[in-house]
Amino acid sequence: xxxxxxxxxxxxxxxxxxxxxxxxxxxxxxxxxxxxxxxxxxxxxxxxxxxxxxxxxxxxxxxxxxxxxxxxxxxxxxxxxxxxxxxxxxxxxxxxxxxxxxxxxxxxxxxxxxxxxxxxxxxxxxxxxxxxxxxxxxxxxxxxxxxxxxxxxxxxxxxxxxxxxxxxxxxxxxxxxxxxxxxxxxxxxxxxxxxxxxxxxxxxxxxxxxxxxxxxxxxxxxxxxxxxxxxxxxxxxxxxxxxxxxxxxxxxxxxxxxxxxxxxxxxxxxxxxxxxxxxxxxxxxxxxxxxxx
Amino acid sequence: xxxxxxxxxxxxxxxxxxxxxxxxxxxxxxxxxxxxxxxxxxxxxxxxxxxxxxxxxxxxxxxxxxxxxxxxxxxxxxxxxxxxxxxxxxxxxxxxxxxxxxxxxxxxxxxxxxxxxxxxxxxxxxxxxxxxxxxxxxxxxxxxxxxxxxxxxxxxxxxxxxxxxxxxxxxxxxxxxxxxxxxxxxxxxxxxxxxxxxxxxxxxxxxxxxxxxxxxxxxxxxxxxxxxxxxxxxxxxxxxxxxxxxxxxxxxxxxxxxxxxxxxxxx
Ligand code: FES
Numbered sequence: 001x002x003x004x005x006x007x008x009x010x011x012x013x014x015x016x017x018x019x020x021x022x023x024x025x026x027x028x029x030x031x032x033x034x035x036x037x038x039x040x041x042x043x044x045x046x047x048x049x050x051x052x053x054x055x056x057x058x059x060x061x062x063x064x065x066x067x068x069x070x071x072x073x074x075x076x077x078x079x080x081x082x083x084x085x086x087x088x089x090x091x092x093x094x095x096x097x098x099x100x101x102x103x104x105x106x107x108x109x110x111x112x113x114x115x116x117x118x119x120x121x122x123x124x125x126x127x128x129x130x131x132x133x134x135x136x137x138x139x140x141x142x143x144x145x146x147x148x149x150x151x152x153x154x155x156x157x158x159x160x161x162x163x164x165x166x167x168x169x170x171x172x173x174x175x176x177x178x179x180x181x182x183x184x185x186x187x188x189x190x191x192x193x194x195x196x197x198x199x200x201x202x203x204x205x206x207x208x209x210x211x212x213x214x215x216x217x218x219x220x221x222x223x224x225x226x227x228x229x230x231x232x233x234x235x236x237x238x239x240x241x242x243x244x245x246x247x248x249x250x251x252x253x254x255x256x257x258x259x260x261x262x263x264x265x266x267x268x269x270x271x272x273x274x275x276x277x278x279x280x281x282x283x284x285x286x287x288x289x290x291x292x293x
Numbered sequence: 294x295x296x297x298x299x300x301x302x303x304x305x306x307x308x309x310x311x312x313x314x315x316x317x318x319x320x321x322x323x324x325x326x327x328x329x330x331x332x333x334x335x336x337x338x339x340x341x342x343x344x345x346x347x348x349x350x351x352x353x354x355x356x357x358x359x360x361x362x363x364x365x366x367x368x369x370x371x372x373x374x375x376x377x378x379x380x381x382x383x384x385x386x387x388x389x390x391x392x393x394x395x396x397x398x399x400x401x402x403x404x405x406x407x408x409x410x411x412x413x414x415x416x417x418x419x420x421x422x423x424x425x426x427x428x429x430x431x432x433x434x435x436x437x438x439x440x441x442x443x444x445x446x447x448x449x450x451x452x453x454x455x456x457x458x459x460x461x462x463x464x465x466x467x468x469x470x471x472x473x474x475x476x477x478x479x480x481x482x483x484x485x486x487x488x489x490x491x492x493x494x495x496x497x498x499x500x501x502x503x504x505x506x507x508x509x510x511x512x513x514x515x516x517x518x519x520x521x522x523x524x525x526x527x528x529x530x531x532x533x534x535x536x537x538x539x540x541x542x543x544x545x546x547x548x549x550x551x552x553x554x555x556x557x558x559x560x
Contacts, residue, residue: 013417013456040432040451054479058432108438 003124004066004074005033008081009041015078015229017273021262022077022121028265029129029137033075036065044080045196046087053101059088060102064109066116077121077258079228083154086118086161120155122227122257123163125178126171134178139266141180144288148186148221149173150212150254152193152231166190172225175257179264186219188212193234209234210247217250222284224254232256236278253281263290325391336389342369343384346397356399362386365469368441368476371395381439381473401472403483408490415498417456424487427453429480436474436484442467446474446484453491461488462495521559 011019023033043058062085066074076082092099093114103111125134149172156162164171169189176183191212194205212235216224226232236254243251255277262272269291274282286293318324324335329346336345343357358364367384374392384397406423413419421427427450436446449464465488474484512518525533541554553560 007455009451009454009456038448040447041430041454043431054431054433057434058430061432061434106434108434 001030002032002034004069004072005035006039006042006062006066006074006076006081006085007035008076008078010229011078015232015256015276017259017276018077018227018229018232018256019258021256021267021272022258024267024271025258025261025265026121028267029134031129036062036069036074038065040065042081042084043088044084046084053098053105056088056091056098056102057106059085060092060112061106061109063089063092063114063116063118064106064112067110067112071116073117073119075119075121075124077227079120079152079154079226080230082118082120082163083161087158089114089116089118090160118161120163120227122155122171122175125175131174131178134175135180138178138180138264140264140290142260142264142288142290143180145181145284145290146184146220146222147176147181147225147260148184148216148219148223148252149176149189150186150216150224150226150231150235151190152226152228153190153195154228156190172257176225176260179260181260184219184221186212186215186221188215191215193228193231195230195234198230198234198238205234206238206242206245206247209238210242213239213242213248213250213252216252217248221252222288223252223281225257225260226254227257232277236281239278239280251278251280253278253284255281325389327389327392328394330396331394338389338391340389341385342371342382342387342389342395343367345389346384356397357385360385363469365471366399368398368401368471368473369395370398370473379439381441383441383471386441398473398476401476403472403475403486404481405483405486406490410493410497413494415458415494417453417458419494420453420458420487420490423490424483426480426482427487430454430478430482431480433479435477435479436482439473439477440468441471441473442469444468449488449491450482450484453487458491458495459499462492462499465492518559 005023007019026033039062041058042062043055047055063074074085076085092102092112099113125131149169151169151172156164156166159166167190169185173183173185188211192208193212194208197208198205224235226235232254239248239251239253242248259272259274259277263269263285269285274285274291282291285291318337323338325338326333327336327342327345328334329349329351334345334349336348340348343353343360347353356367358366362383362385365383369382369384369387371380371382371393372378373380373390404424404426408423430447430450432447432451434447436450437444437448440446444467445464449461452458452461452464468485468488470485470489472485475482475486478484528536541556543552
């Protein structure tokens with residue numbers, strides 16, 4: 001099966017550990033993620049100002065590119081890209097006035113009315129691949145690893161584009177279990193990690209991340225699983241800093257869901273870009289015997 | 294050379310159609326109205342914007358260079374009667390149209406970063422550090438619409454954001470640095486300066502080196518051609534002329550590598 005794929009800029013630069021492992025894993029599941037041959041940045045954040053239509057131009061342009069290349073379904077992985085694209089798509093589908101204004105502004109492109117369906121890769125596992133098939137294909141079950149699902153803000157909100165209703169975390173739980181690991185729950189699975197406040201207001205972001213990591217520590221999780229590069233930065237790569245500053249007492253590394261998938265499907269760990277994660281992540285996988293020491 | 298060689302157009306036609314070579318309108322030549330910075334002028338219909346402006350008395354001190362569509366000095370913006378669209382072109386390449394309203398933009402201020410290409414890390418991060426405004430792009434595509442060279446400007450900016458410098462270098466290859474993209478950018482990006490940096494990085498660090506060129510440079514350095522160069526520079530003029538006229542020439546449509554000269558001593 002071939003599906004159109006929108007990687008987003010970060011998966012091509014800082015978060016290759018999210019993008020590359022997805023493409024390689026999906027190939028092992030007989031699904032080819034076919035990257036759009038032409039695409040631009042999604043805009044990263046959906047503007048909450050009701051009349052800020054210019055920031056919808058970037059995601060709508062991506063959707064037009066997808067329509068040009070066959071349309072139907074567009075799969076994406078980064079939580080922020082997913083959120084931005086799915087929300088722009090809803091505006092184009094449901095709001096005739098904004099749709100008209102945007103189409104008029106983009107008069108060099110064909111008119112767009114929300115024809116493409118934006119799908120997060122996690123939803124595709126639930127709705128199309130199926131947990132049974134995934135379980136069958138696992139070569140190295142992640143036995144002995146306790147993992148807490150971490151959704152962050154953008155996978156479930158707003159409700160209209162959520163991959164699962166707010167407050168329910170079954171999708172990632174089933175995913176974790178299909179990989180042979182144990183899913184543990186924590187109360188702050190959908191608490192904000194501090195997001196891009198880490199740039200302008202780092203104290204606020206560090207406070208936010210520390211609460212989540214302390215909670216993860218209490219829940220008994222060995223690691224978090226997530227799908228957002230910004231969450232990964234705040235909760236994983238920045239963890240050493242949080243520990244040194246005495247904000248957290250226990251290190252709980254985080255992985256992208258696609259990295260754990262790749263490892264479980266038997267992809268060579270050297271191709272899972274663990275070097276881009278925190279040091280603690282490699283240590284944990286060695287301790288659990290999932291990668292050779 | 295006689296006159297026929299320099300002006301191959303036939304004489305009859307020359308009288309009817311103004312070519313811009315002379316300021317006096319030939320008999321029967323058709324003119325069209327154009328508006329330069331709002332003022333109406335009647336100009337011969339066959340002229341380029343640049344020649345039409347000179348025809349009515351403008352003199353270019355800036356805003357003209359090569360007159361061949363390659364230096365990017367003569368950026369022009371115009372509108373057509375009854376059309377809300379902005380149009381862009383090179384004054385030296387674009388033929389006038391009746392009722393066009395135009396102005397030239399010989400220069401547009403744009404931020405240009407200072408760097409030492411010898412010391413730069415050949416990565417996308419280096420470009421981001423020098424031009425952080427790159428991330429202000431909202432994909433409005435005004436840059437692409439403004440490009441008189443049909444460069445996919447927004448796409449190369451996207452490629453840089455995706456870390457793909459090679460793709461950006463290739464996409465921006467036809468850029469002539471006219472600056473119209475920057476004049477239209479709502480994110481205030483200096484696209485053409487960013488692209489030039491990317492092409493410099495690409496050319497110096499990323500693009501594979503041509504091995505045959507390296508070999509040839511070594512041959513030159515080792516003195517392989519010194520003798521023949523010396524002989525040529527000391528040669529009598531008549532002998533030099535004779536040799537030039539008798540020299541072998543690769544046929545125009547020869548396939549690469551198919552044709553070889555009879556004298557292969559210096560190959
Ligand atoms: S004068 Fe050089 S491009 Fe027009």
